[in-house]
Amino acid sequence: MIVRARAPLRLGLGGGGTDVSPYCDQYGGLILNATISKYAYASLQECEQNLIRFVASDQDKVIEYDLAPYLAPDGQWDLHKGVYNSVMRRFNANRPLAIQLTTSCDAPPGSGLGSSSTLVVAILQAFSEFMNVPLGEYDLAHLAYEIERLELELSGGKQDQYAAAFGGFNFMEFYKDDRVIVNPLRIKSWIVSELEASIVLFFTGVSRESAAIIDEQTKNVETGNLEAIEAMHRIREEAIAMKEFVLKGDLQGFASAMQKGWEAKKRAASRISNPDIDDIAMRGAEAGAYACKVSGAGGGGFMMFFVDPTKRPTLMGALKDLGRGQVMDCHFTKQGVQSWRVGY
Secondary structure, eight states, X not given: OEEEEEEEEEEEEEOTTTTSTTHHHHHOEEEEEEEEEEEEEEEEEEOTTSEEEEEETTTTEEEXXXXXXXXXXXXXXXXXXXXXXXXXXXXXXXXXXXXXXXXXXXXXXXXXXXXXXXXXXXXXXHHHHHHTOOOOHHHHHHHHHIIIIIISOOOOOSHHHHHHHHOSEEEEEEEGGGEEEEXXXXXXXXXXXXXXXXXXXXXXXXXXXXXXHHHHHHHHHHTTOHHHHHHHHXXXXXXXXXXXXXXXXXXXXXXXHHHHHHHHHTXXXXXXXXXXXXXXXXXXXXXXXXXXXXXXXXXXXXXEEEEOGGGHHHHHHHHHTTSSSEEEOOOBXXXXXXXXXXXX
C-alpha cells in the first residue's frame, strides 16, 4: 500500500510577519492569505529493506538510515527527520517504522510561498493516513508548527501551517499561548476570477534565507524598536482593510491597501527589500501595475503584482524582458491538505 498526500502553497496577501512571536503574543497578529494551485507532495510506503529511506524526487536525492525511533537533526533532511521523530514519539510509542518517504514541491525553499511548512503538513498528513491517526486541521497545523518552531528551532511564523491545512481564502488571528483562529472567507466567485485575472506572479530566481530577516524582525520587537513596531501595526491594519475590500469586491481598494502594507513591511526589517526587488517593482509600475509586494518574509522569492486585466499582457511582457526570473499565472484553490491510498 502507498499513501500519498498533497498540501497547497499559500500566497501571502496581507499582514505578513504579524504571525511571528513576540509580536503576535504582545499585540495579536492578523493575516490574510490564500492557497494556490501549487503543492508540496509526500508519498509513504513500507520499506522492504528494513531501513528508513528519504527520497527528494524533485532534487534527485536519496538517503538511507538504519532503523531507529529517532534520527538526529544535523542540517540535512531535518524536516523529514523532525516529522518522523515526532510521529514515532507521539503516535507509535517510540517504536521505529521501516518506511520510504518520497517528497517533492512545486516551489523551491525560500520561495516565499511557505514551501517548507507546507511540506511538513503534507508529510504529517501522509503519516496520519498511513498510521490511521485522525488529525483535524487545527491539530495538524499546530503539530507542524511545534515540529518546525519548537523542536527543530527553525525561525518563522505560524500562518503557513494553517494555510496548508485549511486551504482557501482565510483571515487568521494569532495570539499569545499559541492561540490561533482561522476565519474562512466566502469570496464571491466573480471576485476570485477578477483576482486571478489581475494578479501576476514573478519568481525572482533568488531563493532567500528567511531566517535572518525574521530574526531581525523579532529582535526589533524585543528591543522595542518603535519604528519597526509601528510598521508592524500598519501591516496589521492594512490586512484588515484588504479583508474588507476583497469581501466587498473593491479591488482598487484591495490593491491600494496591499501597496501600503508592502511599504510598511519594508520598514519592519532592513533586508525585506533590496535594490533588485525595488528595480523589479519599478519596472512593474512602469508597465501598469497598481501594486506590488513580496510574498513571504522578503528578500527574494515570489513577487506579486496587481494590474488591470487589460494591461496584464503588457506587465508580463515587461517582466519577461528583464531576462531573469519567471512569470507565472495565479490560480486559487479551496481545498487544504488531502491524502489518499493507492492499492499498488
